Amino acid sequence: MSIPAELKYTKDHEWVRVEGDIATVGITSFAQSELGDIVYVDVDTVDETVNKDEVFGSVEAVKTVSDLFMPLSGEVIEFNDGLEDEPEKVNSDPYGEGWMIKIAISDNAELDGLLSADDYKALIEA
Amino acid sequence: MKNTALTHIHEQLGAKMVPFAGYNMPVQYEGINIEHETVRNGVGVFDVSHMGEFLIEGEKALELIQKVTSNDASKLAIGDAQYSCLPNKTGGIVDDLIVYRVKEFTYLLVVNASNIEKDWSWIAENNTMNAEMKNISEGYSLLAIQGPKAVEAMQTLTSEDLSAIKFYTFKVGDFAGIENVIISATGYTGSGGFEIYCKNSEVEQVWNKVFEAGKSFGIKPIGLAARDTLRLEMGYCLYGNDINDTTSPLEAGLGWITKFTKDFTNSEALKQQKETGVTKKLVAFELTEKGIPRQHYTIVDAEGATIGEVTSGTMSPSLKKGIGLGYVKTAFSKRDTEIFIQVRKKAIPAKIVRLPFYKG
Numbered sequence: 001m002s003i004p005a006e007l008k009y010t011k012d013h014e015w016v017r018v019e020g021d022i023a024t025v026g027i028t029s030f031a032q033s034e035l036g037d038i039v040y041v042d043v044d045t046v047d048e049t050v051n052k053d054e055v056f057g058s059v060e061a062v063k064t065v066s067d068l069f070m071p072l073s074g075e076v077i078e079f080n081d082g083l084e085d086e087p088e089k090v091n092s093d094p095y096g097e098g099w100m101i102k103i104a105i106s107d108n109a110e111l112d113g114l115l116s117a118d119d120y121k122a123l124i125e126a
Numbered sequence: 127m128k129n130t131a132l133t134h135i136h137e138q139l140g141a142k143m144v145p146f147a148g149y150n151m152p153v154q155y156e157g158i159n160i161e162h163e164t165v166r167n168g169v170g171v172f173d174v175s176h177m178g179e180f181l182i183e184g185e186k187a188l189e190l191i192q193k194v195t196s197n198d199a200s201k202l203a204i205g206d207a208q209y210s211c212l213p214n215k216t217g218g219i220v221d222d223l224i225v226y227r228v229k230e231f232t233y234l235l236v237v238n239a240s241n242i243e244k245d246w247s248w249i250a251e252n253n254t255m256n257a258e259m260k261n262i263s264e265g266y267s268l269l270a271i272q273g274p275k276a277v278e279a280m281q282t283l284t285s286e287d288l289s290a291i292k293f294y295t296f297k298v299g300d301f302a303g304i305e306n307v308i309i310s311a312t313g314y315t316g317s318g319g320f321e322i323y324c325k326n327s328e329v330e331q332v333w334n335k336v337f338e339a340g341k342s343f344g345i346k347p348i349g350l351a352a353r354d355t356l357r358l359e360m361g362y363c364l365y366g367n368d369i370n371d372t373t374s375p376l377e378a379g380l381g382w383i384t385k386f387t388k389d390f391t392n393s394e395a396l397k398q399q400k401e402t403g404v405t406k407k408l409v410a411f412e413l414t415e416k417g418i419p420r421q422h423y424t425i426v427d428a429e430g431a432t433i434g435e436v437t438s439g440t441m442s443p444s445l446k447k448g449i450g451l452g453y454v455k456t457a458f459s460k461r462d463t464e465i466f467i468q469v470r471k472k473a474i475p476a477k478i479v480r481l482p483f484y485k486g
Contacts (some may be wrong), residue, residue, distance in 0.1 A: 035349070036154060036157060036158055037157050037158050037159045039418065039441040040416065040417070040418055040441065042416075042417070042470075044471070044472070058470065060418050060441065061158075062158045062159065062351065062440060062441050062443060063158065063351050063355075063440065064353060065418065065420060084152070
């Protein structure tokens, strides 16, 4: 199971790539594999400021729907439009073209609460 | 947790296993969409050995079956199968099932795994005429070989002419080197094919030969997840979702298997309901905008007032849109009526459509 070392993670199986004040967020390879074929990514919080751990959208597989949680507080500044027509990119390239949103981080202190790749690996293997 | 006789094979194949009706069952092997597509256009195999099988025998067998089921089993010739349900005394449904007439005085009832004990007690309680009853669920396996290529792919395994077995009829014959196998032209997918009933001790040989024979047809194992999307595209009811102890067969659109040509459990009250009309109906709907309906989502009208509830919903792998079944007030049940499905914070427009969703 791929867990890139340069990313940060959450216990909700999301990954976070921090570049300056911007965080890009997606779901992990483990998460997409558990969900199965993803058919819809619904994000209705673009331009809204959402707190850490609150719901920013949902990801729907054929059989299930799961909430997506903010890994950090901030403004949702972009949704990956490519997922509108090709949500299956979350399955095929979860850390690349399957990214979901970009957040303008409002509190850098929250970064310390994210998991490292090793921590996340331990979590899913537990 | 019970296993089927093939659990070790599913695990070897890398299936994702889930508990279902007390059994450890394969929900998915390669992926739901590819499995769904395989059954729609090729051939796939489901291990559905968790299903329950009861034998009802003797000169009183038909009398008992006529009393507990809603369809008219007196119409069955030897070799015929019939979809039916077990009405309860309070207007609902104990279970839905298939009745097979195997011999003059021998019938096989195939029931849902989750209801085996409930159905058995219910039928036993109604067996005042002392028909012989045997619960053979634990000793029998069931493979569903489904898809448009099933007939051609499986023909080398039997001396029976598979193309001559009509829908909802069956043969008892040789299959995959085993004698006395029930080869039934039934299924829960709408794509044709067979259901094969054999003993647990025989099923591994049958499974292996089915995969050998199907190899050049691209045969694949199919999990319960695709079974659900396949049945939902046809609008087939799933017990526990679309029908239950409180839904009447008439509300559920099962009037066609509710025959008032005979008396059966609660038939007087159901006849009355047919005459006065039902207040809610199970309808099929598709979303006209992006979104996916799910079980228990609320159905609302244009003003946002609740008019019903979704009982089954999914993204249709064949149609690539959100489809579902649900109960609505009768006034909203006509074809093309606009309704709305409450998907989280949004009310997504949908329209009532005719079944099946998937027209082949």
